[in-house]
Amino acid sequence: MEPTDPRSTLLADKHVEFIKRLDKKHDELEYWMTEHLRVSGIYWGLVALFLLDKPAALDHQQIVTYILGCQNSDGGFGGHTNHDSHLLYTMSAVQVLLMLGALDQIDTKRVTDYVVGLQRDGMVSGDEWGEQDTRFAFIAVAILSQLGTLEQLDTQGIVDYVRSAMNYDGGFGSGPGGESHAAQVYTCLACLAILGQLHVVDRERLSGWLAERQLKCGGLNGRPQKLEDVCYSWWVLSSLEILGRVHWVDRQKLCGFILSAQDEERGGIADRPGDVPDVYHTCFGMAGLSLAGFKGYALKPVDPVYCMPKDIVERAGLGSWTDKVPESWRE
Amino acid sequence: MRIDGCSDIEDPAPLAQQAAWQDVEPIAQDDGPSPICPIAYTDEYREMMGYLRAVMAAGEESARALALSGRVIQANPGHYTAWVYRKRLVEALASDIGAELDWVSALSAKHPKNYQLWHHREALVERLWPARAALALPEDQRLANPVLRRELQFVGSALDEDAKNFHAWSYRQWLVARYELWAQELAFVDTMISQDVRNNSAWNQRYFAVLRGRPATTQLDAALARAEVAYAVEHIQFAPNNDSPWAYVVGLLLRHAPAALHDELLPRIRALAADPGFAPAMSSTPFYWSALVDIHEQQARALPPAERAPLLDEARAICDRLATQVDITHNRYWRFRKTAVGAA
Numbered sequence: 001m002e003p004t005d006p007r008s009t010l011l012a013d014k015h016v017e018f019i020k021r022l023d024k025k026h027d028e029l030e031y032w033m034t035e036h037l038r039v040s041g042i043y044w045g046l047v048a049l050f051l052l053d054k055p056a057a058l059d060h061q062q063i064v065t066y067i068l069g070c071q072n073s074d075g076g077f078g079g080h081t082n083h084d085s086h087l088l089y090t091m092s093a094v095q096v097l098l099m100l101g102a103l104d105q106i107d108t109k110r111v112t113d114y115v116v117g118l119q120r121d122g123m124v125s126g127d128e129w130g131e132q133d134t135r136f137a138f139i140a141v142a143i144l145s146q147l148g149t150l151e152q153l154d155t156q157g158i159v160d161y162v163r164s165a166m167n168y169d170g171g172f173g174s175g176p177g178g179e180s181h182a183a184q185v186y187t188c189l190a191c192l193a194i195l196g197q198l199h200v201v202d203r204e205r206l207s208g209w210l211a212e213r214q215l216k217c218g219g220l221n222g223r224p225q226k227l228e229d230v231c232y233s234w235w236v237l238s239s240l241e242i243l244g245r246v247h248w249v250d251r252q253k254l255c256g257f258i259l260s261a262q263d264e265e266r267g268g269i270a271d272r273p274g275d276v277p278d279v280y281h282t283c284f285g286m287a288g289l290s291l292a293g294f295k296g297y298a299l300k301p302v303d304p305v306y307c308m309p310k311d312i313v314e315r316a317g318l319g320s321w322t323d324k325v326p327e328s329w330r331e
Numbered sequence: 332m333r334i335d336g337c338s339d340i341e342d343p344a345p346l347a348q349q350a351a352w353q354d355v356e357p358i359a360q361d362d363g364p365s366p367i368c369p370i371a372y373t374d375e376y377r378e379m380m381g382y383l384r385a386v387m388a389a390g391e392e393s394a395r396a397l398a399l400s401g402r403v404i405q406a407n408p409g410h411y412t413a414w415v416y417r418k419r420l421v422e423a424l425a426s427d428i429g430a431e432l433d434w435v436s437a438l439s440a441k442h443p444k445n446y447q448l449w450h451h452r453e454a455l456v457e458r459l460w461p462a463r464a465a466l467a468l469p470e471d472q473r474l475a476n477p478v479l480r481r482e483l484q485f486v487g488s489a490l491d492e493d494a495k496n497f498h499a500w501s502y503r504q505w506l507v508a509r510y511e512l513w514a515q516e517l518a519f520v521d522t523m524i525s526q527d528v529r530n531n532s533a534w535n536q537r538y539f540a541v542l543r544g545r546p547a548t549t550q551l552d553a554a555l556a557r558a559e560v561a562y563a564v565e566h567i568q569f570a571p572n573n574d575s576p577w578a579y580v581v582g583l584l585l586r587h588a589p590a591a592l593h594d595e596l597l598p599r600i601r602a603l604a605a606d607p608g609f610a611p612a613m614s615s616t617p618f619y620w621s622a623l624v625d626i627h628e629q630q631a632r633a634l635p636p637a638e639r640a641p642l643l644d645e646a647r648a649i650c651d652r653l654a655t656q657v658d659i660t661h662n663r664y665w666r667f668r669k670t671a672v673g674a675a
Contacts, residue, residue, distance in 0.1 A: 036410045082384065084415040129418060131450045166547075168538055168582025174497075177504050179535040181497065204671050208621075211664035212574070224531040224574040226495065248664040 008259060010289065010297040014267030015282060016054050019045040022279055036079040039070055043092035044283035046099055050309045051286045051300050064102045067093050071106065075114035087118060087126045091139045094146050099312055103146070112149040115140050122157020133174045134165050138187035141194050142306065145318060150194075159197050162188045170205030171223075182213060182222040182235040189242045190305040196324030203243055203329065210240050211248040218253030219272065229271045230261045230281045233288025234307065241291055241304035244329050251292040258285045258292075283307075345375070346382050351395055357381030358388060379403050387416055392423040405438060408445045418451065428459045436485060443489055449498045453505055456482055462509045470514055482506055487519070494523060495532045503536070508544055516540040528566050534575040538583060549587055556588035560595040568603065577618035581625050590633075592626045617658035620649050624672070631673060643673040 022045055034041060042063060049057050070077045070093060076085025077093035090111065097103045118125045123132050124140040137158045144150040164176040165188060171180025172188035185206065192198045213220040213236045219228025220236045233254060240246040260273045261281070268277025269285035287307055290299040303313040305321055313319050346352045359381055383403055386396045400417040403410055421431055432455045439448050460478040473479060486506065489499040507516050517540045523533035541559060542549065551559075563580035567573070584592045600622060604613040613619045627646040631639040650669035654662040 034409075036407070036412065079411060083412045086411055127415075129415075129450065129454065131446065164547075167535070168586055169578045170582075173535075174501055177508070177535075177539045178501055179497065179532050204668070204674075208664055208668065211661050214660065216660060224578070225529045226531075245667070248661075248667060250660075250663070 008256070008296065010259065010294065010299075011262050011264065011267060012052050012054075012297055014262075014264070015048060015269070015286070016052060016057050016267075018263075018267030018277065018282065019049055019279065020057055036083055037089065038080040039067065039077060039089045039096070040079065040092040041279050042067070043096050044279045046096060047302075047307060047309075048279070048283045048286045050099060050312070051290050051302060053298065053300055060100045060102075063096065064100055064105065067096055068105060071110075074117075075107075075110035075112075077111075085114065085127070087115070087124070087136050087139050087143075090114065091143055094143050095306070095308060098146055098316060099308055103316075108147045108149060112144060112147055112152055115143050116152050119154060119157070122154060123161045124153075124158065132161075134162055134172060134184050134191070135174070135187045137162050138191035141191050145194050146306075146316065155195050158191065159195060159200070162191055162197075163200050166200075166202070170202040170209050180209065180223060182210070182220070182232050182239065185210065186235040186239045189239050193242050193305050193321045193325070196321070198242070198324070198329070199326045201243070203245075207240065207243050207245040207248060210236050210243070211245070214249045214254065218250065218255075218257035220249070220254065220257075227272070228257065230258055230269055230288070231271065231284040233258050233292070234284035237288050237291040238304035238307065242325075244325070246291060255289055255292050255294045255296075258288055261285065346378055346399075352382060355382055355385050355389075358384040376406055379406065383413065383416070387412075392420055394424065396420055397424060397426065401434065408438065408442045408448060411447070414447045414451070418454075428455050431455055432459065439485075439489070443493060443496055444498055446498065449502050453502065456506070457509075465510050470511065473510055474512060474515060479506070479510055479512070483512070483515075490523065494527055494530050497532070500532050500536060504539055507540075511544075513540065513543045524566065528569050529573050529575060531575045531578075534579045538579060541583070542587075547586060551583075551587040553588070553591070556584060556591040557595050559583060560591060560599060564596075564599045564603065567600070568609065571603075571609065571612040571619065572616040574618060577622055581622050585625065585629065589629050592629045593633075596622070597626050615657065617653055617661070620653050620657055624649050624653075624668070628672060639673065646672045 022041065046055075046058065046063070049055055066081075067077070069081050070079070070083070070089070072078055072085045074085050076087070077090040078084050078086065079089040083089075094103070094111065097106060115124070118127070118136075118140065120130070124136045125132055126136045140153060141150065141155065141158060144153055161175075162172070165172045165174070165178060165184070167173060167180045169180050172184045173179050173181060174184050178184070189198070189201065192201065212224070213222070213232060215221060215228050217228060219230070220232040221228050222232050222235065237246060237249070237254075240248060258269065261270045261275070262268070263270060263277040266277060268279070269282045270277045271281050286299065287302045289297075290302045291304065301310040302308070303310045303319065306313050306318060310319070346357075357378065379399065379402055383399055386393075386399065397417065397420045400413050400420060403413040404417065407413070420426070421428075432452070435448055435452050435455065439445075439452070442448060456478065460476065465473050465476065465479070483506070486499050486503045489496055490503075493499070507513065517537070520533055520537045520540050523530060524537070527533070541551075541555070560580060563576045566576045580596060581592070584596060600613070600619060603609045604619060624646045627642045627649075631642040631646075634642070647669050650665050650672065654665035654669070658665060
């Protein structure tokens with residue numbers, strides 16, 4: 001039997017086992033150190049499984065019960081049971097429930113009120129303590145669009161904030177003046193896409209900036225002069241996909257890079273070759289492979305705005321953001 | 332798990348053996364009847380979390396609770412709920428904000444990229460010396476204030492450790508903008524750029540320092556534009572194949588002094604490219620040619636449509652050169668960029 005070359009083969013079965021084993025790693029310190037974001041861990045694992053077309057590998061009912069148990073009296077969700085609410089974990093919770101067809105098991109109004117309650121002077125904070133970041137602009141919009149209650153948010157205030165975070169290089173930072181960073185670019189573009197405001201973007205300059213993220217090794221970095229990291233396969237590629245320019249990077253080389261970061265023994269994908277894998281990089285590596293059109297496995301298509309399988313996004317009526325992309329962008 | 336200099340991290344003996352905690356019954360982690368995420372703990376962490384859950388459930392507001400929240404955060408700075416509890420305790424106990432800032436500083440040395448630490452710091456500084464009070468003083472007096480001096484020094488140290496720490500730069504921007512410490516910032520940026528001309532974060536900060544919080548539509552005067560062009564080109568000379576100064580000067584001028592692209596930048600980079608000492612480096616860097624595309628497009632914009640063709644043709648020819656010779660790695664980008672020349 002020929003050994004599989006991890007650089008050209010997606011070790012799908014190993015990744016499925018890696019994800020299934022996540023809740024059994026009693027001997028690993030990292031496990032309890034990440035308790036506070038367990039809900040997001042589940043979201044990342046589920047996305048990877050769905051894209052691998054192995055959605056049943058985890059017990060859906062158990063997950064739903066657990067997620068519902070993470071909701072607090074303020075309507076938001078914490079990262080684990082008995083953890084305080086935060087926008088980040090509320091997002092992951094809603095996405096997981098959407099993917100598992102269980103969104104009807106939460107009170108939409110309670111979650112909406114929680115999110116809307118975090119908006120002050122136009123911008124949305126991550127929590128009651130007021131941290132502001134363009135990530136939260138996107139998350140608030142994404143959550144409410146999934147709940148069908150977007151009209152309850154002052155979306156103009158959010159658009160204004162996102163626009164103020166646009167930099168001289170066409171990129172977006174975490175707030176006004178903040179250095180352009182691929183993850184922030186994604187959140188800003190995804191936010192503008194849902195709100196049908198992509199026309200405010202400097203499409204040429206930003207696409208060029210994103211294309212420049214690709215290094216000779218095929219991997220992508222998050223800002224100039226920094227190292228490549230598998231997670232940028234998502235942040236950069238999803239951004240380019242929204243801009244309609246994903247062909248501006250060498251996708252084959254990128255796939256080679258992502259695959260080389262797989263862990264042949266344990267399964268899972270790491271931030272770069274040779275490092276320890278984790279579920280976060282497994283999710284975004286998988287999503288990157290899907291967006292890049294990797295041919296070595298029948299990955300499910302992924303929606304670049306929601307980072308969920310396209311068919312689920314469409315069934316939920318959320319795929320219409322594509323209709324609001326500027327006319328001039330449709331080549 | 333101790334942090335030197337933190338006096339509230341006391342007795343490392345298990346909490347169950349400490350007299351001060353005898354009255355508390357710890358609450359064990361409840362993962363539910365069929366846990367899908369059963370969690371393994373080390374004994375020490377398990378014990379701390381049990382006591383933390385107990386005092387949180389009881390709504391306790393005390394010094395020991397504050398100390399315990401600190402220990403949990405030390406062990407796991409991403410533990411969001413421990414932070415929430417701590418912030419409430421700091422308020423409820425009217426804790427000494429200076430001491431709290433000391434504690435945050437000591438922890439930050441080990442966790443320079445933790446969001447909560449930086450955000451907590453912001454809140455503490457604002458409480459220690461509200462901006463409204465600070466802004467009643469002239470800038471040199473603000474700078475002399477011990478709170479702000481300490482903060483500038485702290486964020487400077489964080490950047491000494493990691494000159495590209497996103498959180499540190501973000502915090503510095505908050506500090507400089509909130510307390511209007513603009514006069515000193517350009518000198519700081521210059522120091523950072525001198526230390527590493529390739530530090531993109533520092534160049535981003537230069538833009539921030541030059542603009543001084545003014546709107547994106549601000550037009551810079553000719554003298555300032557000229558000075559920034561000279562600065563950028565001087566640093567391009569050190570390392571022509573360096574993205575940051577090119578992106579900075581082209582971006583700055585496009586937004587705030589477009590005429591200077593042709594009047595100031597073009598002659599300087601052309602001169603550098605013609606200089607035998609620099610010609611090979613300049614002609615082989617994609618950033619030089621990319622800047623020319625931007626400059627020619629801007630020049631064309633300033634002309635009547637009937638007269639734009641030669642400049643736009645030149646820009647397209649440069650895109651070809653980039654795609655086929657100078658920047659083959661990004662050839663797909665350059666081929667499409669060519670089709671977009673003159674479109675906007």
